[in-house]
Amino acid sequence: MGLIEYLSRDLGAKVVQTHASWVLITPDVVYKIKKPVNFGFLDYSTLEKRKENCQKEVILNRRLCPNIYLGVVPISLVDGRYMLEDDSNVVEYAVKMKRIPEDSLLINRLPRTTQEDVRMVARLLVDFHAKAERRDEWGRLEVMEFNTDENFVQTEKYVGITIEREAYNYIKKRVEEFYTKYEDIFEKRIREGKIRDGHGDIRLEHIAFLKEGVCIFDCIEFNDRFRCGDVINDMCFLSMELDFYSRRDLSEAYEEEYKKLSKDEDFDLLLNFFKSYRAYVRGKVYSFMLDDPQVEDKEKYRDLARKMFALSLEYTKRMP
Structure with missing residues (x-):
């Protein structure tokens, strides 16, 4: 079972895809995982680059949204299981955010x-x-x-x-x-x-x-x-x-x-x-x-x- 499929089932999360990310949505928090892609203008092709861009995303977004971005969390593969917020055998990183209510978004109101x-x-x-x-x-x-x-x-x-x-x-x-x-x-x-x-x-x-x-x-x-x-x-x-x-x-x-x-x-x-x-x-x-x-x-x-x-x-x- 792949990473996204495993985590979405484990969290009971809804998955939304963009061209560059998977977003796992739970009732209280959201995990945003970058896809291993390189479009030229956007390069997430290595784990180190995905980690670096996750960190940059949190730092930059806290300027205008200080209370939503909780940080960057590691994802490890341990005994065949994917573990969120575990750094023992890191295979991926995610940006962790508080979930923003849909009805608060300008597009919806x-x-x-x-x-x-x-x-x-x-x-x-x-x-x-x-x-x-x-x-x-x-x-x-x-x-x-x-x-x-x-x-x-x-x-x-x-x-x-x-x-x-x-x-x-x-x-x-x-x-x-x-x-x-x-x-x-x-x-x-x-x-x-x-x-x-x-x-x-x-x-x-x-x-x-x-x-x-x-x-x-x-x-x-x-x-x-x-x-x-x-x-x-x-x-x-x-x-x-x-x-x-x-x-x-x-x-x-x-x-x-x-x-x-x-x-x-x-x-x-x-x-x-x-x-x-x-x-x-x-x-x-x-x-x-x-x-x-x-x-x-x-x-x-x-x-x-x-x-x-x-x-x-x-x-x-x-x-x-």
Whole structure:
């Protein structure tokens, strides 16, 4: 019997899979075990790398979610049995977390979420970004160009499937024009300390409203390039998702609060550029699902990708 099958039966746990992890969910705690995979941008191929990334995940996520991440625990194979939190013959590691109630997640409480709720999130993020480590090297123009060029290369095969040629060409052209026109802004952002070690994945499903306050969890630990960058790029992922779910009232309140408290003079200039980038990335990710043989409902992801690319186009048209 394999590790996941054994532990899920032993714990009576529900198992949820992602492309990179197995998540074992019990009534009170969750164990997240990384798969031995290497996707290039993510490398969990050895036990040592999985241990290192588990440790990094706990340290980074405690910044915005201090009470949920309990630590990294070893898993040993002893006399043919897999033993959690045993270090006698370690064969794997897991991140141990308190279970977050499903109804506390922003994605599940969106209909009853208020403007004050998202202002709380904005206040938390302004403080977080102010204290986060400066990572100037990730703010260079060529880094952002690499990210957007990568997106365009990887999505060209989906032209005519999830994005129309006209939209693809327009977004690409406007992004290149933005770089040419505002090249100096990227250097200015670095000088002013606006490039920080952020979260990288501030989405509706990663925000929980708990008794002890707002918790933003599941940050990107596996690749610094996806986590570190401009603070507006970090915060606006949530704006984009709120827009996607037709809660523009919430995204506006969130953006206004962040802008007011951060006193960021480049906010209006950069907001739609970064929102377009975030929507395009999600369109790309949903498009990738069409090539995954394990994904059954291809039409669902085709529709989601089309909607994300359409949103990216809308933001691009609003760019200065």
